Amino acid sequence: MVEYIIIGISNNPAFSFMDEVKSILPLHSVFSGGKRHYELVKGYLPEGHVWIDIIGDMGRLIERYREFNQTVVVFASGDPLFYGIANTIMRLDTSAVMKVYPHFNSLQVLCHRCNIAYQHICNTSVHGRGWDELDIALISGYSLIGVLTDGVKTPSAIAERMLEYGFDNYSVIVGEALEGIDERISYLSLEEVGSSFNALNCVLLVRTVLKPKAFGIHDTAFAGLENRPNMITKMSVRLLSLSQLDLHNRTSFWDIGFCTGSVSIEAKKQFPALQVTAFEKRPECSQLFDINTRKHSTPGISKVMGDIFLQELKGQADAIFIGGHGNRLTELIALVDSHLNIKGRLVINAVKEESKEQFITGIQQLNYHLLDPITLRVDEHNPITILTAEKL
Known part of the structure; x- marks a missing residue:
């Protein structure tokens, strides 16, 4: 049985951990995360620590964690329970004991930047997966839809698909490199969405017009x-x-x-x-x-x-x-x-x-x-x- 401490972090190089997390880090020696995460947190880690990169085969990653007879501290972007590594660990290691310290997820941060209340948001992800979640949200007609993107299902690809299927009653907000030094937020119509965005981006779809939905199509x-x-x-x-x-x-x-x-x-x-x-x-x-x-x-x-x-x-x-x-x-x-x-x-x-x-x-x-x-x-x-x- 592996014990995990999973810590959500900001994309801001000047971020600071809460005091509780700062007190935890010196007590452990095995840490893991993406290469980008390591650059952000290495200054907080104790000497002689072991770092395990999160790349590729997740099943092999869990096996690697199990090789250590001690707690593994994992760093993740934003909220590890929001389409994140915590979910993957729970799925692949059902006996895992876990403590999570979350940060805001990227869609929350984008809503904060735009002063958008998000209690009714429909969160979706097309990151490394199909269009299903976004399709369901669009057909359902949610007033606010958050989308986690990837290198293929980009803001441009999302806008193109929406126009193809007649979902022209939404405007688009693209958040790039949120909390980082290159942060940028763009307010666009579907037709205005271009193809050049920072790889770290997420999208808000804001409904502009409510289309009527009939029970039965003539x-x-x-x-x-x-x-x-x-x-x-x-x-x-x-x-x-x-x-x-x-x-x-x-x-x-x-x-x-x-x-x-x-x-x-x-x-x-x-x-x-x-x-x-x-x-x-x-x-x-x-x-x-x-x-x-x-x-x-x-x-x-x-x-x-x-x-x-x-x-x-x-x-x-x-x-x-x-x-x-x-x-x-x-x-x-x-x-x-x-x-x-x-x-x-x-x-x-x-x-x-x-x-x-x-x-x-x-x-x-x-x-x-x-x-x-x-x-x-x-x-x-x-x-x-x-x-x-x-x-x-």
Whole structure:
């Protein structure tokens, strides 16, 4: 078992530790942090100390810490519990005993500099990870969003993505080298965000206009297949189908045969944290999907093109909507069954009696419970039966 003391520090070369921390440092001999941290703290460390650089393989780093039969003092920027090294240590060394002395994190410092109250901020990070957290915050429409960036997902890349998906109702504040001698703060529109920033930067997104959010997107708001305007799951049917999928209790959703993407887009709009994967084999639907996801500001949906029967399916789903099956419905149910979690739901909108029979046959061959079917008719279209099965 390793004992850790984790100390958050400022980026200011003239910073000073609190008295309690100053009294702790001479009592220990093993210290760790980034190369930049060492330059800031080495004057406080006792003679003969050991320094372990934090670089690369974190698992190997934990093993290195364990080689010492004594407390390891780790230095980190800002708050070690805010997307920081303390979280990594707790994840990789579950028996660790830890004492944390935090400093302000960079987003807090930027709010302080700008006199922005941050009790309602939505903190996100794209540093060394995907866009998921930022996408969720943007779709949710938070009034203040903090973003930790990296060398690829820069302020410029963030602004470009936001404009691409229609999130033009935010202004941008970029904080560079905060608390350091090169500190700079820029107030920008999305269009004004350039590409030249100090590598140590973070971003605040400040909502300027509240965009209305509807419960249901009108069918005519989607770009559709040429000469086939009815090839879309109608709004009333779409919303009822999503209700049957019970998505507020799910984390992962598959939309098979997405066509225009209306079901996936509606699901993502209503449940921004939902992991949505959309499948389609018709090549002409790929561009429609891109057009519609951008038009309706729904980044983060995974698009999979090609025949699903030829795909190497990965991962698990909590809910699956079957929008198309190529007359192989029973086979499709058998195919996706191993990827649907227990208590997961399977939903189809059936127009033909044959589809109803195949769906029921498919679930009877497996371990499912059929919920009460719901039949409705939209305008002059044929009646549609929404069939829902729950995996036992």
